[in-house]
Amino acid sequence: MASARLHRAFFARSVHRVAPELIGAILLVDGVGGRIVEVEAYHHTDPAAHSFRGPTERNAVMFGPPGHAYVYRSYGIHWCLNFVCEREGSASAVLIRALEPLEGLTKMRRRRGLADERQLCSGPGRLCQALGITGAHNGLPLDRPPFELFARAEKPEIAKGVRIGITKAAELPWRYGLKGSKFLSKPFKAD
C-alpha cells in the first residue's frame, strides 16, 4: 500500500474536487498525525468563507499559491488549519476538521491532556492542539517539513453533509467525511 506524496498540483484545482479527495489522506506534522476523516470546503461564493470579502491581513495566505497552510485563530483561543486551493475568481480553502490519530499518539495525548483517542483530533481546534499547529505554521508549504501529506491508497466511501458551527450559508452541503468513521467531530446524517 505505497501512498504517493501529495504535491502542490493536487491543490491547484477546485476546492470541490480537492476536498472529497482529501478524505482518507494521511497528514503528519513533525511525524505526528493520522488519516483525514472530515473536511469542509470554503469557496469565494460562500459568505461564510474568510475570502468572501477579499484579502485582509489575516487571510492573505488564502490569496497566495495553492498547496499552503492557512492557519487562523478562532474565537480568540483555537487554531484552525486549512489547505489553500486554486483560486476561482477569489481564494478558496479546505478546512481540516478531524482526523484519525495514527502516529505520535503519546505526543497528542500529552498536548491535549486526554486519554480518549476519539477526542484527540475530532474537531478543528482539537486537531491543531494535538498536532501542535499554531500561527507559526501559517503560510508554510504543505509539501515540505514539518508537513507531510500522503494520498490515500484506495477510494473510501465519502459522506457528504451540511457544514458545522457557522451561521452564514450553513445549508451548503460542503462538508465531507469518511463514512462510518468513529473519529468525526459529529456524525453525518445516514442516507
Added chain:
DNA sequence: TATGAGATCAACT
C-alpha cells in the same frame, strides 16, 4: 443527554 456560559483575539461595522 442537553443546554449554557466563559475563554480571548482580530476583523469588521
Added chain:
DNA sequence: GTTGATCTCATAC
C-alpha cells in the same frame, strides 16, 4: 462594540 469555520466545563434534567 460585536461577532466568529470552537472547545471545555458546569449545571440541569
